[in-house]
Amino acid sequence: MGVSSGSLLGGDGFLTTKISAVANWGRKHSLWPMAFGTACCAIEMMGTFSSRFDIARFGAETVRFSPRQADLMIVSGTITYKMASVCRRIYEQMPEPKWVIAMGSCTCGGGPFDSYAVVQGIDEFLPVDVYVGGCPPRPEALIDAVMKIQKKIDNEGPPIV
């Protein structure tokens, strides 16, 4: 994007850009998270949303508990196979374009639960964009993940489906 207000071009100021660049700029600053919290990591995610860490500073202002209104799914917590089908269905219900953050060791690879009930990483059934390690990760790490998504949107635009 280029902004000019030079007298050379008339003095009123104008902007040259591509539609996709404007759209991506809008997308990246209005990521609405769908909070899919199932265990302890969710508490850390709530901390990230609230005033001390305040993820709203990065445009992820409104947490939506309806998948229809969200475009960023933050999966935070242990996902069991019984929950996995629910998680997948909620993902399917989100409108395109959409992104996924796997927050915490559990979602990245099962965490401490190497057991019959727990999915060993949500990438078994979801396309994950950013993995955040930690048990649980600090709010700064989640903010970093959101900013990585923003960079990704800048560079690549919406995922191709």
Added chain:
Amino acid sequence: MTSPPAPVDQIREKIGAYTLSESEFRGETTFTVKAESIVECCSLLKNTLGFTYLADVTVVDYLTVKFPRYEVVYLLHRFGENYEENLKIRLKAALEQDNPAIDSVTSVWSGANWLEREAYDMFGITFRGHPDPRRILMPDDYDEFPLRKDFDVRDRESSKRCFERALDEGLE
């Protein structure tokens, strides 16, 4: 003048006909009772001895360590006038390896409903006369009993199958 009998003595006297043995550990008394008379024993404990609260029903799988293989454990609580008068006892009933089954105590404490469902879900113990004998935690079509000692705790095959099916059903 003789002092009144200690509460455990009183219980021992009442349910003596149903017990096989008794043990004490750190002030808690455990009665091993005959599996076939569990309902009579429990209703006596509830109706005449005041054990109104069934705190938990769980199972121990001894596999090869002990025979018979399973023990169903009932944790009972009696509320006293004062905190010191609260009393906890434990009942155990041994069950065989093949088709382990015991009568349900839901007729005595309706709170046993979910506790027995969990015991069935995890150990495959059948509770005869249970009003709703379904699994409670694992999916309905799951076909293992995961807390049995001969089940490999890392075996995710059955879970995966239930997941795939749930997904297919959901997307139809």
